[in-house]
Amino acid sequence: MSKNQTNKKDEIKEKAGTTLTSSKQKITALTGAHAVAEAMRQINPDVVAVFPITPQTEIMEQFAQYHADGIVDSEIIRTESEHSSMSCVVGASAAGARAMTATSSAGLAYMWEVVGIASGLRLPIVMPVVNRALSAPINIHCDHSDAMGCRDHGWIMLFCENAQEAYDATILAVKLAEHPEVMLPVMVCQDGFITSHAIQNIKVYDDKIVKNFVREYKPRKWLLNTDEPVTVGPLQLTDYYFESQKQRADAIFRAKEIYLEVGKEFSGITGKKHLLFESYMLDDAEAVVVVMSSTAGTTKAVIDKLRKEGRKVGLLKPILFRPFPYEEVSKALQGKKYIAVLDRSESYGANAPLYGEVKNAIYDLTNNKSENNKEMPKLKSYIFGLGGRDIFEDDIEKVFKDLINGNIEEKKVGYIGLRGEKVE
Amino acid sequence: MKEIFEIRIHGRGGQGAKTAAQFIAEAALEKGKFIQSFPEYGPERSGAPMKAFARISDKEIKTYAPVTNPDVVLVLDQTLVGTINITDGLAKEGILIVNTSNTQEWLKKKTNFSGNCITIDATKISLETIGINMPNTPMIGSLIKATNIVTLDAVENIIKKKFLKKIGEKATNANIEAIKRAFKETKK
Numbered sequence: 001m002s003k004n005q006t007n008k009k010d011e012i013k014e015k016a017g018t019t020l021t022s023s024k025q026k027i028t029a030l031t032g033a034h035a036v037a038e039a040m041r042q043i044n045p046d047v048v049a050v051f052p053i054t055p056q057t058e059i060m061e062q063f064a065q066y067h068a069d070g071i072v073d074s075e076i077i078r079t080e081s082e083h084s085s086m087s088c089v090v091g092a093s094a095a096g097a098r099a100m101t102a103t104s105s106a107g108l109a110y111m112w113e114v115v116g117i118a119s120g121l122r123l124p125i126v127m128p129v130v131n132r133a134l135s136a137p138i139n140i141h142c143d144h145s146d147a148m149g150c151r152d153h154g155w156i157m158l159f160c161e162n163a164q165e166a167y168d169a170t171i172l173a174v175k176l177a178e179h180p181e182v183m184l185p186v187m188v189c190q191d192g193f194i195t196s197h198a199i200q201n202i203k204v205y206d207d208k209i210v211k212n213f214v215r216e217y218k219p220r221k222w223l224l225n226t227d228e229p230v231t232v233g234p235l236q237l238t239d240y241y242f243e244s245q246k247q248r249a250d251a252i253f254r255a256k257e258i259y260l261e262v263g264k265e266f267s268g269i270t271g272k273k274h275l276l277f278e279s280y281m282l283d284d285a286e287a288v289v290v291v292m293s294s295t296a297g298t299t300k301a302v303i304d305k306l307r308k309e310g311r312k313v314g315l316l317k318p319i320l321f322r323p324f325p326y327e328e329v330s331k332a333l334q335g336k337k338y339i340a341v342l343d344r345s346e347s348y349g350a351n352a353p354l355y356g357e358v359k360n361a362i363y364d365l366t367n368n369k370s371e372n373n374k375e376m377p378k379l380k381s382y383i384f385g386l387g388g389r390d391i392f393e394d395d396i397e398k399v400f401k402d403l404i405n406g407n408i409e410e411k412k413v414g415y416i417g418l419r420g421e422k423v424e
Numbered sequence: 425m426k427e428i429f430e431i432r433i434h435g436r437g438g439q440g441a442k443t444a445a446q447f448i449a450e451a452a453l454e455k456g457k458f459i460q461s462f463p464e465y466g467p468e469r470s471g472a473p474m475k476a477f478a479r480i481s482d483k484e485i486k487t488y489a490p491v492t493n494p495d496v497v498l499v500l501d502q503t504l505v506g507t508i509n510i511t512d513g514l515a516k517e518g519i520l521i522v523n524t525s526n527t528q529e530w531l532k533k534k535t536n537f538s539g540n541c542i543t544i545d546a547t548k549i550s551l552e553t554i555g556i557n558m559p560n561t562p563m564i565g566s567l568i569k570a571t572n573i574v575t576l577d578a579v580e581n582i583i584k585k586k587f588l589k590k591i592g593e594k595a596t597n598a599n600i601e602a603i604k605r606a607f608k609e610t611k612k
Contacts, residue, residue, distance in 0.1 A: 029453050199449055200460055200485075
């Protein structure tokens with residue numbers, strides 16, 4: 001990028017700083033979607049591809065407003081589909097730009113082909129995803145089946161509980177994606193409507209601080225660099241394709257340590273720890289619920305209540321879902337008597353996505369069985385909230401109580417809030 | 425009082441239930457409270473019954489479960505009384521505030537609600553102050569009188585912040601006047 005362009009960007013960011021955030025680290029009220037748009041305003045990407053889909057639309061609406069007001073100078077590309085949106089950001093990122101787009105549900109499904117290209121070409125694109133059910137039947141409400149549909153696509157995936165986490169993660173994701181040891185796209189997920197459209201308290205950091213954290217993107221190799229020409233996306237058949245995939249696999253596992261490293265630096269701004277997963281009252285817990293995103297918040301409220309009654313209950317909330325931190329999760333769950341894994345998506349004909357990972361993780365415990373003389377935890381899979389079906393505190397309380405009372409049939413999947421069937 | 429104060433607003437699409445919930449929550453935030461406000465999303469049609477919610481607490485609000493046992497229910501449109509179950513989950517010690525020109529006795533009889541029934545003609549107030557039928561802002565005035573959950577000045581600040589640029593000074597002041605008048609006319 002030329003120096004002139006950089007100066008112009010600085011100028012615009014200064015302007016935003018004086019008009020929008022008066023004091024440092026202001027507590028304000030924003031929806032989860034608006035919070036992500038706010039992070040994008042501060043990041044001020046070079047290229048943003050825009051296509052509406054409920055419930056993501058609110059992010060891009062707000063961002064486009066910032067653009068119309070001259071607060072950001074991103075090149076906005078209004079596409080005719082999500083397949084084109086992802087293609088645009090892939091092209092822009094390969095050319096050397098910092099590029100973002102956002103989507104939900106069918107939009108993510110439609111761009112699926114190019115989603116894999118983004119990670120295959122090792123392009124550090126950041127994409128907020130507002131989780132929504134997939135068709136059919138058509139449904140606009142929250143579940144995680146959209147994101148889970150591309151969990152094997154080589155993207156780093158972060159799941160956020162609330163507006164604050166979504167805002168924080170969007171900023172953190174830029175630095176994680178662009179880290180030379182990573183160079184992979186990142187998906188920042190939050191729950192459609194539940195957090196994306198709910199106004200919550202949120203701490204917005206000073207523009208200068210955020211800008212200083214994400215810095216300017218300086219790609220190592222880029223398509224428009226005529227001094228050092230490169231080929232992006234060549235044909236690789238039986239000769240090199242396999243090696244490329246191994247490199248991608250290595251990179252995403254490396255991303256775990258880099259996430260922690262970047263998180264540590266980010267802590268200096270946020271004042272909190274950015275961990276692989278959140279442990280809530282987990283240390284001495286006998287019965288544990290594992291659940292992601294907004295329902296983890298509801299689970300905390302239930303834990304607070306049950307702890308007052310003297311029940312040893314806790315939560316493990318995965319944040320970094322890809323790469324999945326098997327070792328750390330296994331360690332954190334060691335010695336637990338009962339574990340319920342709550343999935344907000346199905347994996348038809350297989351273990352539910354999160355349950356499958358947790359089950360994989362605790363398999364490690366079998367090796368330690370003799371030395372620690374600990375029994376394997378009893379593990380139970382629950383499905384909840386598909387298509388936005390409400391989940392109440394009472395539902396989670398019942399899960400905990402069934403765990404505590406040993407009232408669980410391990411092999412059978414429990415369905416929470418499903419009509420015509422009692423929770424197992 | 426419960427740890428989290430919960431408000432449910434019934435209205436029809438276009439009456440500003442979502443905005444009212446947002447203003448109440450943001451006014452509470454101004455006083456350093458923890459807040460949540462969200463509408464119930466369904467088929468979003470103008471005129472269709474809809475609900476919006478606000479949560480206010482001194483402590484961090486962790487739950488994202490739907491509001492099932494509100495402390496207060498606001499009803500922006502009297503045609504919803506008897507049409508939908510507006511007292512659903514509302515405890516005996518809860519408060520029901522309805523925009524209607526009818527009396528408290530009418531409301532008690534219509535709903536069988538034994539708790540605190542409050543009626544206020546927010547439509548009339550809104551017509552006389554703002555000039556159009558927007559009952560959402562005067563209803564906030566009633567809520568404040570009945571509960572003290574937020575302060576008049578905090579709501580006034582929020583209204584100014586949100587409305588000045590959008591609808592101008594005259595209309596903004598009219599909304600503030602509507603809130604103050606409803607506050608005055610509401611009998612606990």
